[in-house]
Amino acid sequence: MGFKRRISxxxxxLSLNINTKIKTMNPMDLKLLKSNARYMRHEQFQLLVDNxxxxxxxxxxxxGAINEDGTYTVLSGNHRVMAAIEAELDEIEIMVTxxxxxxxxxLAIQLSHNSISGQDDPDVLKELYKSLxxxxxxIYSGLDDKSLEMIEAVDALxxxxxxxxFRTVTLLFxxxxxxxxxxxxxxxxxxxxxxxxxxxxxxxxxxxLDLIRxxxxxxxxxxxxxxxxxxxxxxxxxxxxxxxxxxxxxxxxPSKTVPLISIFGNDTIPSExxxxxxxxxxxxxSKGLIEPFQRxxxxxxxxxxxxxLNKRG
Amino acid sequence: MVFKGSIPAELKFLISEITDxxxxxxxxxGFSGNFxxxxxxxxxxxxxxxxxxxxxxxxxxxxxxxGQDLNISLRDEFRGSYGFIEKHLKTREGALATxxxxxxxxxxxxxxxxxxxxxxxxYDRLQKGYCxxxxxxxxxxSAKITSADFILQNFESGDVVDWxxxxxTDSQFISFPPFFSGDYNEQFKSVAxxxxxxxxxxxxxxxxRKVKMIEKVQTFRHWLIGSHIKQPELKDNLKxxxxxxxxxxxxxxxxxxxxxxxLVSPFQKTEPMGIPPMMEYDxxxxxxxxxxxxxxxxYGLRSQYMNHNIVVGQASNAWLVVSNNKxxxxxxxxxxxxxxxxxxxxxxxxxxxxxxxxxxxxxxxLSKLVLIALLSKETKLMMQDIFSQRIMxxxxxxxxxxxxxxxxxxxxxxxxxxETTRDQTGKYQLQYGASLGQWDLKEGLALWKKNYL
Numbered sequence: 149m150g151f152k153r154r155i156s157x158x159x160x161x162l163s164l165n166i167n168t169k170i171k172t173m174n175p176m177d178l179k180l181l182k183s184n185a186r187y188m189r190h191e192q193f194q195l196l197v198d199n200x201x202x203x204x205x206x207x208x209x210x211x212g213a214i215n216e217d218g219t220y221t222v223l224s225g226n227h228r229v230m231a232a233i234e235a236e237l238d239e240i241e242i243m244v245t246x247x248x249x250x251x252x253x254x255l256a257i258q259l260s261h262n263s264i265s266g267q268d269d270p271d272v273l274k275e276l277y278k279s280l281x282x283x284x285x286x287i288y289s290g291l292d293d294k295s296l297e298m299i300e301a302v303d304a305l306x307x308x309x310x311x312x313x314f315r316t317v318t319l320l321f322x323x324x325x326x327x328x329x330x331x332x333x334x335x336x337x338x339x340x341x342x343x344x345x346x347x348x349x350x351x352x353x354x355x356x357l358d359l360i361r362x363x364x365x366x367x368x369x370x371x372x373x374x375x376x377x378x379x380x381x382x383x384x385x386x387x388x389x390x391x392x393x394x395x396x397x398x399x400x401x402p403s404k405t406v407p408l409i410s411i412f413g414n415d416t417i418p419s420e421x422x423x424x425x426x427x428x429x430x431x432x433x434s435k436g437l438i439e440p441f442q443r444x445x446x447x448x449x450x451x452x453x454x455x456x457l458n459k460r461g
Numbered sequence: 462m463v464f465k466g467s468i469p470a471e472l473k474f475l476i477s478e479i480t481d482x483x484x485x486x487x488x489x490x491g492f493s494g495n496f497x498x499x500x501x502x503x504x505x506x507x508x509x510x511x512x513x514x515x516x517x518x519x520x521x522x523x524x525x526x527x528g529q530d531l532n533i534s535l536r537d538e539f540r541g542s543y544g545f546i547e548k549h550l551k552t553r554e555g556a557l558a559t560x561x562x563x564x565x566x567x568x569x570x571x572x573x574x575x576x577x578x579x580x581x582x583x584y585d586r587l588q589k590g591y592c593x594x595x596x597x598x599x600x601x602x603s604a605k606i607t608s609a610d611f612i613l614q615n616f617e618s619g620d621v622v623d624w625x626x627x628x629x630t631d632s633q634f635i636s637f638p639p640f641f642s643g644d645y646n647e648q649f650k651s652v653a654x655x656x657x658x659x660x661x662x663x664x665x666x667x668x669x670r671k672v673k674m675i676e677k678v679q680t681f682r683h684w685l686i687g688s689h690i691k692q693p694e695l696k697d698n699l700k701x702x703x704x705x706x707x708x709x710x711x712x713x714x715x716x717x718x719x720x721x722x723x724l725v726s727p728f729q730k731t732e733p734m735g736i737p738p739m740m741e742y743d744x745x746x747x748x749x750x751x752x753x754x755x756x757x758x759x760y761g762l763r764s765q766y767m768n769h770n771i772v773v774g775q776a777s778n779a780w781l782v783v784s785n786n787k788x789x790x791x792x793x794x795x796x797x798x799x800x801x802x803x804x805x806x807x808x809x810x811x812x813x814x815x816x817x818x819x820x821x822x823x824x825x826x827l828s829k830l831v832l833i834a835l836l837s838k839e840t841k842l843m844m845q846d847i848f849s850q851r852i853m854x855x856x857x858x859x860x861x862x863x864x865x866x867x868x869x870x871x872x873x874x875x876x877x878x879x880e881t882t883r884d885q886t887g888k889y890q891l892q893y894g895a896s897l898g899q900w901d902l903k904e905g906l907a908l909w910k911k912n913y914l
Contacts, residue, residue, distance in 0.1 A: 183740060183821045187765040190772070191707055191727045197769075234770070283699050283722045292726040294471060299725065302473040304500040307522075307609040309561035310601035312590050357851035364809065364850070369583040370798055372849050378582060 168245050170209065171220075175232040175240050178212060179221040186262045188227050195290055196227060200235040202288070211261065212244045213254055220244050223254055224261030274298060388413035468497045468637070469705045471725040472712060476685070477501055479700050479720045480635070483683045487511060487614060489628050491621045491636030491674070493519050496526075498635055500611065509614040513624050515663050517653040521560040523616030525606070531556045532659050539655040542571070545592045549599045558602035560652065566591045567651040620663035622670055625677040634678055637687035639666060640710070685716040701725075707772055731761035734781065738766075738788040739822035745914075746785035749906045751834050753843060754781045754791065762791050767817050776814050778847055782834040784906075790818035790831035794844070799856055803876045806854045806894040811844060813857035826913040832872045832895075833905040841898035856894035860887035869893040871912070 210225025222229050232240045277291050293299050363375040390410035409415040429446040432438045438445040485507040490498050493512035502508050512523045524531050533556045535547045549555030617624050678684045689710045701714035701723035759779035777796030782789040795812040802808045818827035844852045859866040873893035881890045
């Protein structure tokens, strides 16, 4: 095919005239596009429905193309047709073509009707909008003072009450399979900026969630921080059970130190008892029973005395 | 009364704009509330204010800034529970700071009363926090009160309609009355309960009183009034309308000033997803994934694929369901745990706000895949991460013409069914629930292929 002939074919295709006519149809009888890139936000669509209801008809016509079965598919104006259905209009006017359009032609028309549209000069738009000077017609226009940037921030004097201060604690749990926990911890620290980071593995995470759930049920409080504090309270009450961690033979190591709280359930003693204990310890040091730098060995003497006493019955 | 902090920023601007051509001098404000109107207009430096209200909160502020006595003392019966607040009531600043802080501390009711529904560890902890920090809170609040460059010409604690009668009609009047009768009493009841104070006499501000007030307001030289319902008799005086959100109340602003009309409509920002939806020629692959998406992306998808008639509440978190890098659908939940969960459902429970599939695919039961993805272990883990607590189940409400919802049937249990009068949305209101974490996504996809393909 010669060059001139090819040009001519393209021209023929482009210059193909479409025959159109205005038809009055029930919007329910029209087929809508299966796939449409153009969408309307909820509030925009409701506004369109309100305008259609107010007018009692569509004031701009959609465009449809005939299908093989004689029905029409709306190529542009799908939302207008949907709004007409929503507004319960029995009839709308639609521009249609009975010409046999190719799939590509139909798609090109669909896209062009959305993409080839003008743009607004914002200053002219504001002036026109302002000249409406009627709230109802401003609503109808689909514009508002905020979208046109005609609302400014207004300062107001403040004398509000001060509020309680809260601090944030982030509990960070990582899957067990993550090998380099320390490295992950470092990364996480860089990502999250709160006051503390705690790290635990996935199993502990599950246990933690179950404990929180248990406190929520028991206390009827859904607040997580309160749940966590309840867990701590229960822990405090049962802290002596910590000895279960180091007492069993398999965990026991004579050279390690253990917290007194795990024995006494408390890390403090009454002051009178403290005074007496201090006095007895001083006495043991002065008599050379224990070294001054090992005052805790006073307990060893006391235990020995108790055991001896028991032996004698 | 305008509720604490309830005047949207846009409304403040409208009030400021519409009063721009008012005369300098006295502005009478009915239902001063938390004095937002006075505080906004005081920035113009050309008005003096005469405030009015009836609550202990507003009366304390009004009387303080009008130079009147506050006369507030703690009731004997509350000395045990709230004794810690008493010592600062002796000074005017201290008394006002005490009322402002009490309005916050007691906003949910009495937390110390053993009969209170709020008697639990959370509120005990909150009250302990206030008790331990009270002196510091009073000191900081007092500093704010004394440093505020704000004076009221006068303050009238009493009935707004009677007060209108006493004002000269050649003055200016502005008011945003309470939306519902009795609102103004309820909000500060728990604060008023614990104090002796000079309570004003007033009639309940019911619809009849509101009509009377609107009539009187129109006799002033300049006037501005806000209402949450349209006032047909003031049609020619409609100066503005503010509706900040889709589910929020509309506030109509009426006035007799020759100023430009103003409109603020809801606008829900949307964002594109950056991934195409499943089209007719796309097939479900061997995997399905769930991603957290922004609320703007969710609003975009919702606008495209969900019924426009459904006004959805404010979502807190949303997820996208994807297969073969194409959008299958999405789901979103509310921020708060559901409180009244039927016994059938393990709690804690999140409320499923919306779920939908794209309508561009070849698959008729794609919405089931969205639900299957929602009920997966992966989704459960993500939700638990967000809420920092165990999440066991989800529940939702469907409106349908039939007594069961085809979408939820088979995956969710029907928890309750009742007939509704809301005929646009369906004959039945159906409540459905399901346990979360029933399968992983791979198992879920296999289940969908087996049962719904």
